[in-house]
Every structure is written in C-alpha cells, then in structure tokens.
Amino acid sequence: MNQLFPSPGGPGPGGRSEPAVPAGPVLALRPRRLTRFDRGWALQTAAGELAGLAAGPEAARRLRARRGFLYESAHNRELAELLRLRPEEFGRVGQLALGAESIRIRGEVVELTRPESIDGFQRLTLLARAARESGLAHLDRATVRLEVFTSPEREHVRRLHDVADLYLNPATAQDCLRRCPELRRLVEEFEREGWLPRFSMADVTRALACLCAAPTPYLSQLVSTDDGLDGLWADISSPHYQALIHPGVHAVGVLRALEARRTARQALAQLPKTARAGYGRLVEDAPDLICWAACRHLPLHQLHDERSTTKWDRLIDQELPAWTVSAAHDYIARSRHTGLPHPAARAGGPGLDRWLQLAGMSPGTAAGRSRKA
Numbered sequence: 001m002n003q004l005f006p007s008p009g010g011p012g013p014g015g016r017s018e019p020a021v022p023a024g025p026v027l028a029l030r031p032r033r034l035t036r037f038d039r040g041w042a043l044q045t046a047a048g049e050l051a052g053l054a055a056g057p058e059a060a061r062r063l064r065a066r067r068g069f070l071y072e073s074a075h076n077r078e079l080a081e082l083l084r085l086r087p088e089e090f091g092r093v094g095q096l097a098l099g100a101e102s103i104r105i106r107g108e109v110v111e112l113t114r115p116e117s118i119d120g121f122q123r124l125t126l127l128a129r130a131a132r133e134s135g136l137a138h139l140d141r142a143t144v145r146l147e148v149f150t151s152p153e154r155e156h157v158r159r160l161h162d163v164a165d166l167y168l169n170p171a172t173a174q175d176c177l178r179r180c181p182e183l184r185r186l187v188e189e190f191e192r193e194g195w196l197p198r199f200s201m202a203d204v205t206r207a208l209a210c211l212c213a214a215p216t217p218y219l220s221q222l223v224s225t226d227d228g229l230d231g232l233w234a235d236i237s238s239p240h241y242q243a244l245i246h247p248g249v250h251a252v253g254v255l256r257a258l259e260a261r262r263t264a265r266q267a268l269a270q271l272p273k274t275a276r277a278g279y280g281r282l283v284e285d286a287p288d289l290i291c292w293a294a295c296r297h298l299p300l301h302q303l304h305d306e307r308s309t310t311k312w313d314r315l316i317d318q319e320l321p322a323w324t325v326s327a328a329h330d331y332i333a334r335s336r337h338t339g340l341p342h343p344a345a346r347a348g349g350p351g352l353d354r355w356l357q358l359a360g361m362s363p364g365t366a367a368g369r370s371r372k373a
Contacts, residue, residue, distance in 0.1 A: 253304030
C-alpha cells in the first residue's frame with residue numbers, strides 16, 4: 001500500500017495496518033484510473049492510499065485546509081457510518097480536490113509533491129480515522145475520485161473552492177418530489193384532463209392531509225409548518241408521505257381536497273374578530289385543526305373516486321362552511337374548558353398534544369396510533 005514517503009507505517013494494535021503519518025513531501029499513489037484534462041489530473045484510487053494524508057493533529061495546517069475537522073458535524077457522522085458499514089459506497093458521490101507543487105508519473109505510480117487539500121479535508125480525516133479503527137484493507141473496498149491541480153492553477157482553483165457556496169444552488173426537500181412516481185403520474189392526469197395546475201405543492205400536501213381518512217389529525221399537524229413540510233418531503237419512502245401520496249390518489253381528488261380546504265379556511269376568515277379573541281386565537285394558531293375536524297363530515301373514502309355519485313360541489317359549497325364554523329366554536333369551547341393557557345400564551349402555537357386533546361384524544365395513545373398512518 002503506497003503512503004507518503006518516507007513511511008514509518010506498520011502493523012498497528014491487533015495486527016491492523018496503521019496509516020502512515022505524513023513525514024515527507026511526496027504522496028505516491030497507484031490510481032486505478034488516471035486522466036489528463038486541461039487544468040489538471042483526474043484520478044480514481046483506493047481510499048486506503050489517501051488514509052495517511054490527513055493523519056495527525058497538524059493535518060489541517062500542513063495541508064492548508066480551509067478549516068479543521070468538524071467533529072460535531074451530522075454530515076461527518078453519517079459519512080463515518082457509511083464508511084464503516086458500506087465503504088464501497090463512500091466514494092460514489094462527491095470528489096476531492098488536491099493541490100501539489102508538481103505531479104510526476106513513473107509507470108503505474110503517480111507522485112504528488114507537497115500535496116495540499118483544496119477541498120475534501122473532512123473526508124480525508126474520516127479516511128484517516130477509519131484506517132485506525134478498521135484497517136487499510138477495509139478502506140480498499142472504497143474507490144475515491146480526486147482532481148489534482150499544480151501551480152499556478154492550484155491557487156486559482158483554491159480561491160474558487162473557497163467561495164464555491166456562492167455558486168451553488170443548495171438542494172431543498174421539495175427537490176426530492178421530482179423523483180416521486182406518483183406525482184409524475186398525477187401531473188400526467190392533469191395534462192390529460194386539460195387542467196392547468198395553479199397551486200403549490202405545499203397547498204396540495206396540506207389539503208390532502210386535511211382530508212386524509214386517518215383517525216387523528218397527526219398528518220395535518222405535521223405539515224402545518226414549513227419545517228414539517230420539509231421533513232415530509234425529504235423522505236418520499238416514509239409511511240407518512242405515502243399516506244398522502246400513493247397509487248390511489250387521483251387528480252380529481254386533489255382538486256376536491258384543495259377546494260374543501262380553501263372553503264373551510266374562508267369560513268374561518270369570515271368569523272368576527274370577537275370570536276377570534278382570547279381562546280378564539282385557536283382559529284389563527286391552528287386553522288387546519290378546525291378544517292380537519294369539519295372535513296370529517298365529508299365522505300373521505302370517496303375522495304379520489306372518479307365514479308362517486310356524491311355531490312362533492314354541493315357538500316363543499318353549501319355544507320362545509322357551516323360545519324367549519326360549528327367545529328371552530330366547539331374547539332374554542334374545548335380549549336377554554338381544558339384549563340390550559342390559551343394558545344396566545346404559547347410560543348409557536350399549539351403542538352400535536354394540544355391538537356389531540358382538543359380532538360378528544362389521549363396524546364399518549366392517539367399520537368402513537370397516528371404516527372402509523
């Protein structure tokens with residue numbers, strides 16, 4: 001296994017190989033693939049060959065890294081776990097960028113003079129730690145991709161990497177939705193029907209949660225905040241997401257849900273200000289709880305049934321507003337009789353336990369049941 005030269009490495013405790021502590025100016029690699037491009041070199045090499053590069057407490061300074069190792073980083077913890085359990089997956093996403101005074105190719109060996117870390121010091125440190133804990137043979141199951149830049153290009157590339165965040169569009173939870181096959185199918189349904197969607201995915205998610213047939217308002221409460229929406233969208237394989245977006249969901253049901261939630265919220269908006277004072281602040285703090293309760297009167301199991309003979313338009317336009325106002329008065333009365341501080345006294349509005357209490361459910365048992373929805 002090639003290390004930095006000269007190498008004092010040898011078997012570690014328990015007979016495991018330890019990564020060499022960098023003691024010289026040359027890093028020798030035997031890349032599995034080597035490609036020359038206009039600005040530098042691209043290499044694919046066994047992860048174990050890089051394990052000694054960031055060994056030792058002075059690694060960040062020696063390699064001119066932008067920052068030291070982030071011990072408390074959740075990202076680093078996830079990568080460390082991946083490297084421990086599935087090292088072959090470690091190098092499949094992302095790559096390292098190294099600088100060097102010069103690069104020399106001698107047969108199958110590539111020598112980098114005075115290597116530096118331009119980007120990827122966190123991963124290099126994780127490799128050094130993994131080598132100490134699991135041995136180099138474990139790391140050789142991982143192939144790492146790296147680019148190498150020599151002077152003067154390396155300083156230019158280093159400056160670009162230092163401000164790279166300015167050029168990146170960070171991924172959002174909503175980006176995950178593009179991979180959802182059920183949403184793609186829904187879009188095709190809308191297109192076939194000639195309907196031009198004029199609503200956001202946030203509106204769709206909250207409307208479907210409001211009219212979900214689950215026995216508790218858990219999903220509606222979950223998506224009532226932006227953080228809750230992001231948490232739901234970030235994992236389209238979760239049971240919570242699939243309780244709302246599944247093969248049984250159809251465009252006609254989405255439109256019914258959107259119209260029902262819109263109508264119910266309009267009914268709440270028309271309540272007089274006096275009704276929304278004091279404990280009536282519940283109308284402002286948890287409108288979807290009241291909408292969820294009012295929508296229990298609808299035939300929810302027929303929501304996506306295109307052949308349903310139910311007069312959905314009549315129920316939504318003529319009946320739902322009254323159901324909503326009645327639910328609002330009922331829940332405000334329950335809030336007053338609980339003896340708990342009214343919602344205005346609680347930062348962030350009422351949480352799930354309060355929703356369940358107002359719905360006449362035990363927070364302990366009902367919350368557990370709803371999380372299975």
